[in-house]
Amino acid sequence: MVARACYLPAVPRTIDRDARKAKLAEAVWRIIVERGIGAVSVRSVAEEAGVVVGSLRHVFPTRAELLEFSAELMVARATERIQATPLPADLGEAAFALLRHLMPLEQESRAEMEVYIALLAESPALPRLAAIRDEANQQIAQLCGQVVAALIGRPLDDERTVTETRRLHALVDGLALHLLVQPADADTTWATDLVRADIARLIATRSPDSQPAPSTD
Amino acid sequence: MVARACYLPAVPRTIDRDARKAKLAEAVWRIIVERGIGAVSVRSVAEEAGVVVGSLRHVFPTRAELLEFSAELMVARATERIQATPLPADLGEAAFALLRHLMPLEQESRAEMEVYIALLAESPALPRLAAIRDEANQQIAQLCGQVVAALIGRPLDDERTVTETRRLHALVDGLALHLLVQPADADTTWATDLVRADIARLIATRSPDSQPAPSTD
DNA sequence: CACGTGCTAGCACGACTGTGCCAGCAAAGG
DNA sequence: CCTTTGCTGGCACAGTCGTGCTAGCACGTG
Numbered sequence: 260m261v262a263r264a265c266y267l268p269a270v271p272r273t274i275d276r277d278a279r280k281a282k283l284a285e286a287v288w289r290i291i292v293e294r295g296i297g298a299v300s301v302r303s304v305a306e307e308a309g310v311v312v313g314s315l316r317h318v319f320p321t322r323a324e325l326l327e328f329s330a331e332l333m334v335a336r337a338t339e340r341i342q343a344t345p346l347p348a349d350l351g352e353a354a355f356a357l358l359r360h361l362m363p364l365e366q367e368s369r370a371e372m373e374v375y376i377a378l379l380a381e382s383p384a385l386p387r388l389a390a391i392r393d394e395a396n397q398q399i400a401q402l403c404g405q406v407v408a409a410l411i412g413r414p415l416d417d418e419r420t421v422t423e424t425r426r427l428h429a430l431v432d433g434l435a436l437h438l439l440v441q442p443a444d445a446d447t448t449w450a451t452d453l454v455r456a457d458i459a460r461l462i463a464t465r466s467p468d469s470q471p472a473p474s475t476d
Numbered sequence: 477m478v479a480r481a482c483y484l485p486a487v488p489r490t491i492d493r494d495a496r497k498a499k500l501a502e503a504v505w506r507i508i509v510e511r512g513i514g515a516v517s518v519r520s521v522a523e524e525a526g527v528v529v530g531s532l533r534h535v536f537p538t539r540a541e542l543l544e545f546s547a548e549l550m551v552a553r554a555t556e557r558i559q560a561t562p563l564p565a566d567l568g569e570a571a572f573a574l575l576r577h578l579m580p581l582e583q584e585s586r587a588e589m590e591v592y593i594a595l596l597a598e599s600p601a602l603p604r605l606a607a608i609r610d611e612a613n614q615q616i617a618q619l620c621g622q623v624v625a626a627l628i629g630r631p632l633d634d635e636r637t638v639t640e641t642r643r644l645h646a647l648v649d650g651l652a653l654h655l656l657v658q659p660a661d662a663d664t665t666w667a668t669d670l671v672r673a674d675i676a677r678l679i680a681t682r683s684p685d686s687q688p689a690p691s692t693d
Numbered sequence: 694c695a696c697g698t699g700c701t702a703g704c705a706c707g708a709c710t711g712t713g714c715c716a717g718c719a720a721a722g723g
Numbered sequence: 724c725c726t727t728t729g730c731t732g733g734c735a736c737a738g739t740c741g742t743g744c745t746a747g748c749a750c751g752t753g
Contacts, residue, residue: 291600295597297514300741301740310701316743317700381512381514383509385512425654425666426670429654432650433646433648433650434646436646436650436653440609440613528733529711530731531732538712
């Protein structure tokens with residue numbers, strides 16, 4: 260992951276490699292969103308990022324590495340955005356604050372979702388992408404699990420927690436899909452209302468004698 | 477659509493155009509499933525279908541037409557399979573019999589789902605695909621609507637019907653997504669159980685004075 | 694200053710792409 | 724029989740693809 264600091268001895272290193280990689284990954288995202296995964300080539304990405312192909316290939320020697328890093332960075336960005344969510348004191352509001360990040364409600368998360376779909380579509384060709392997809396999926400499932408456990412006041416490994424987690428995860432991902440295929444500027448309250456309703460339903464079935472702490476970070 | 481019978485006068489017409497088109501579309505599906513949308517080219521499809529490029533292009537002059545027809549046929553196949561579903565007398569069982577076709581539980585519906593994802597990923601490049609995607613989506617939404625209306629015994633335009641339809645649609649599509657990203661031979665009962673549970677929940681809230689007829693065809 | 698290295702810019706190659714075009718074939722109509 | 728027509732098989736072209744390779748530039752370090 261890091262392996263950068265051990266290079267200190269004597270090197271020019273003018274540019275910030277990580278910033279460059281991020282810039283290229285973002286160019287990949289833009290092309291996926293605007294022109295589809297089929298339009299992603301080393302040349303189109305280099306042009307979109309404003310660098311020449313040689314520079315791109317200095318950082319990503321092969322196209323596969325470029326795509327894999329782009330997918331990984333997308334997952335990382337989403338993860339850190341969720342972890343940085345300020346949690347309201349109210350349990351239901353805290354749950355919603357977390358879950359709303361799993362749906363394409365803003366332009367940024369819309370792009371992430373679109374990249375995720377492209378990742379699905381290309382995973383037969385680039386098997387590494389399947390692993391990244393699974394990792395992203397598992398992280399979302401874990402988040403849903405913690406939210407559900409906190410809402411219904413039962414442990415993570417409780418049978419009902421597991422079932423409700425799967426249901427909530429499916430609901431959120433299904434809504435995400437439907438939000439993605441509607442115009443970006445269309446109304447989204449119908450989806451957020453459904454999530455809020457499900458949160459309320461889960462709270463309503465809360466075990467009376469349960470630990471009050473959410474502990475969903 | 478048809479415009480075939482008006483050709484009677486005098487033509488050889490040795491092959492069945494529609495069968496040929498279907499064979500090519502199925503080749504497209506296989507390549508999407510096995511190698512990803514990026515591997516779909518006129519040459520790869522022709523080889524997969526066992527014809528030469530010239531023959532493919534005699535039926536589909538351009539690659540876009542090939543992809544659009546493949547997507548349309550996928551939607552049509554799914555639609556006719558659902559319409560051909562025998563409906564059990566029991567309301568809940570009938571609902572499940574319909575809804576199970578919306579999830580990739582068998583190899584065939586798995587392929588359809590995979591094609592649908594590829595369709596999503598490529599729709600920025602081929603705008604016609606976006607229309608097909610919307611049409612498929614609307615058909616599924618309609619089916620969910622009829623199922624929900626029958627289950628809760630309220631009219632289609634009832635407010636609660638609309639809300640529950642959206643929820644059921646999201647649940648089913650989310651489960652479909654999760655079933656797709658798990659191995660084809662993995663257990664699927666967890667997903668079908670969730671659908672059955674939701675059907676039971678909807679029936680439980682059924683209005684007491686409602687028309688008993690499902691009328692979901 | 695000169696040296697070494699990170700980086701850029703670009704050429705070159707072979708493979709592959711979609712599509713235009715045409716020669717040849719088999720079969721149905723006259 | 725011959726002609727017409729649907730279809731096959733394939734060549735060709737221009738463009739794009741990923742990637743190997745190299746010459747030159749800019750800059751941190753000695």
